[in-house]
Amino acid sequence: MAQAIVKQTEDYARWYTDVVQKAELADYSPVKGCMVIRPYGFGLWENMRDGLDRRFKETGHVNAYFPMLIPESFMHREAEHVEGFSPELAVVTHGGGKKLEEPLVIRPTSETIIWDMYRKWIQSHRDLPLLINQWANVVRWEMRTRLFLRTTEFLWQEGHTAHATAEEAEEETLRMLDVYADFAETDMAVPVTKGLKTEQEKFAGAVRTYCIESLMGDRKALQCGTSHNLGQNFARAFDVTFQNEQGERELVWATSWGVSTRLVGAIVMAHGDDDGLVLPPRLAPIQTVIVPIYKTDEEKTATVAESHRVAGLLKDAGLRVHVDDRDNFKPGWKYAEWELKGVPLRLEIGPKDLEKRSVFTARRDVREKAPLPVDGVAAGVAEKLETIQQAMFDRAVAFRAENTRRVDTWDEFKEVLEAEGGFLQAHWDGTDATETAIQEETKATIRCIPLDDDVEEGACVYSGKPSKRRVLFAKAY
C-alpha cells in the first residue's frame, strides 16, 4: 500500500483505476476485458447482493438458475433482441473435443432461455404471476473495458417475471425500479433520478425501459439499473400462452430488470476522494477499523488487548470490525491504508485513551475526529455510522443539485456541458434525429425522461420545435 494515487483533478480516469486496484477491489486478468474481483471488492459486492436479494424476496420474488449456454438460434427469435446483442456474443463452437452441431452462445442476458422454459411452466392464469430472479455471470464482448464499469464478463442479477395483464407487468416494472432506487439511495448513499429511456436507448426487445441515473464525481452520469416492460414480445417469440379465467388462451406479459457489479464503480466514483475510497457504512466490508497505539511493549499488550475487547463489543452488536494489530507498520501508515480502502470509521486506542476510558474516533468522510467513551462504545459507533451514511447521501444530493442546470438555448447547452458537465435539464422535440444530432455534436445523451411531475411546455433546445417537458442530458459512462 502507501502507493500514491493520482489526484482526481489531474486525471479522473486514472484516479478511478488507481483506487480500484490499490484498494484491492479488483485487478486486471490475463483474459482481455475480464477482471478479477478481489476479496475486498467481493465483500462489498456480497453486501450489495444481500441488500438487493432481501428486497427482491420482500417483494415476492424467488431465485432460480438457468443454463449459461444458449442455442444460437434462440437469440434470433426476437428481432430487436438479436440485432441488439449479436455484435457482443461469445460463441462456443466446440465441446468435449468435437465441433457442435449448433453453436452455443454464452448468455449476454437470459430472456430467451428463460422464456423457452416459461412455455413449459405456464399453462393457466393460476401459474401467474411468475416472479423469478437469477444471480449470474454474463458475457458481452466489449472493445473498450473499464474495471467494474464495463467488462466482458460481469456479475449481475436479472429478474424475469410473467404476468396475466399489461397493467400488472407495468406495475412490476415500476415496482422494481423503486426497489433499485431505494437500494441505491438507502444502502449505496447514491441519489438517483428515475426515468424512462428514449426509444433509441431502450433495451433490445423491450416496449419500455425505465432506469435510474446517478451523477459521478467527475460530473458524468452513470446508469445504475434498468427495468424493462417487455410487453408480449418474448411470449410471442417463444409461444408462451396461458388460459385465462374465461378459458381463452392469451399471450403472457413480461418484465425483466437488472443491476450489476457496475454498481461497485458507482460507489467508487460517487463518494471517493483523492485519498481513495469512501464506503457507505451499510455496505462497507469493514465498517470500523481499530488501530492500537503504543510505544513500549507494555503499552502494546494493553492497547492490543483493549482493541480486541472493543472489537468484540462491536461484533456482538452486529457491526463489521477489524483490528489492525500488525506490528510491522506504524499507525500513520495504517491510517493511510484504511483511508484508501474507505473504511467509514477508525478507532484509535492508545495508553491515554485507556486511562480516560475512551477511544479516539476518526470519520473517513469528513475527517472529523472526536473521543468516544468506551462505556456504550457499540451504541456510539453505530450512531456514528448512521450519521456517516446520512451525511454521505446528503452530500451526494447537494452535489447533484449543484451540478444540475436548466438550459434553454443551444449555446448555453454546449457551454455548460463543456465548462461544468453535470445534468442538463433541457427541452427536446422527441425525435430520434435530434437526439442523435445532439449526441454527435456534444457526446451528451438523453439519460432519461424523468418520472417526476416537473412538467412544462417549451421549445427543443436544439430544433426549437415544441416540447412538453424537459429531459435529462449528460455525458455518461
Added chain:
Amino acid sequence: MAQAIVKQTEDYARWYTDVVQKAELADYSPVKGCMVIRPYGFGLWENMRDGLDRRFKETGHVNAYFPMLIPESFMHREAEHVEGFSPELAVVTHGGGKKLEEPLVIRPTSETIIWDMYRKWIQSHRDLPLLINQWANVVRWEMRTRLFLRTTEFLWQEGHTAHATAEEAEEETLRMLDVYADFAETDMAVPVTKGLKTEQEKFAGAVRTYCIESLMGDRKALQCGTSHNLGQNFARAFDVTFQNEQGERELVWATSWGVSTRLVGAIVMAHGDDDGLVLPPRLAPIQTVIVPIYKTDEEKTATVAESHRVAGLLKDAGLRVHVDDRDNFKPGWKYAEWELKGVPLRLEIGPKDLEKRSVFTARRDVREKAPLPVDGVAAGVAEKLETIQQAMFDRAVAFRAENTRRVDTWDEFKEVLEAEGGFLQAHWDGTDATETAIQEETKATIRCIPLDDDVEEGACVYSGKPSKRRVLFAKAY
C-alpha cells in the same frame, strides 16, 4: 402435482428423476446436458450455500471472483491437469463477431487462472496463507448426464489456498475435509466416510485427494466432496514463489477443495422415499407447511386466520413456514403435494383444533401424527424439527451400517456386491492393476482409503497379496 412417481424398488433411476422433476427441484433445459434449477431446488441450494459459506468464513476464508474464460494455453501448463480436463472442455472460438487469436475455454475448475493471479499477489511470507473461495458455475462436457448428479454446467464452490509450508497445506486440506463432513452430517443429515482417493482416482494435478463418501438409498455410493493437496504443482506451473523469513525464494504450497449442486442429489437419494423428497429441516426451504381444514365458509375464515396467526409466531421464531390456503385443492391433495416436496413437518388446523387450542402435527420422515398445544407452538415446532433432523441422521447411519460389510474372498466380494450392494470393506494390494481389474469385472471402484484407525493386516481380496488395511469398495454414481 398429484402425478404418480414410480416406486424406488421398481426403477430407482426413474424414481430419482421423477422426484427431482415433480417436486420442482429442477427441469431439463433445451441445452444438452444442462439443467434449470427451479425456485424450490434453488431455495434448497441457497440454504446449503449459506451453511457452507458460514463455515468457510469461520475458518478464515474470504470469497472472490475470477474470470470464467481461461486462455486454452493455461490448461497445458500442468501436465496431469490438461490430461484430466482436456476431454471435457467447452471452447469459445469467436467473440464480438470475430475469430479469437487464442481460443478460450470455459473453466472446468479454476486452478490455472487463479494461480496465474497468485503469481502477482504473492511476494512475501507475509502474503501467506492466502485463503480464497469462489462460488461459481463451471462447465465439463459430459456425455451421460443426470439432473444434479452429473450435468455439463453446474454450480459449485472452489477453495484455492496458498501456504508457506507443506505441513500447512496438508492441515488446510484436512481442515476443509472436516468442514465438508460436518456440513454433510449436521445440515444434510447424511453420514459420510472420510478417506483418501487412490492414485488413479485423485484430482488431475493433485498430490493427494481426500474425499467424503456417502451411501444412497439404492446402496450405491456418492462422492460428496473432495479436498486436494496440490503440493507445489501449480506454483511450479505458474511460477509462484515467495520470499521466506530468511530472505530466500521458495515455491508456494497449494490446496483446492470443492462441493457442488451434486449435493442436492445426495439429499434426494439419501432420504427420499416412494412418496417423494424428505428434506432435512436445517436445509428445507419450507420447514413447516400449515394446512387449514374447513367445510363451511365460517370455518374457513376461522381456520385460515388461525393458520396465518400461527405462521406469524413461527416466522418470528426464525422458522421457514408456508400457509397453503388455496381453496381449489382439497386437504388430501395438499398433503400429497407437500409430502412429495419433502416438507419436514405439516400442521393441520381445523375447527376442532381451534376449540382445543391445539394444532395437529404430521412428521414427513416417520409419518408420526400428534397434537401440539397452540400455546408455545413455536418452541414445540422447533423441537420437533430438531427431532426430525436427528432421526434422519440416525436412520441414515443405521442404513449405512446395515449396508457396510467386511468381505474376505473374491467370491464373497462379487456375491455381496451383486446381491446387496453397499460398501464393501476389503483388503487391496495397493496396485493400479488390481484396482482396474476389480472395476472391470464388477464395476465397483475404490471409493476411498478411510482415514479411520481401523487398521489390520490381511490379504488382497483379488490378488491375495499382502495388504495393510481394508479400503472401501462400492458401485458409485
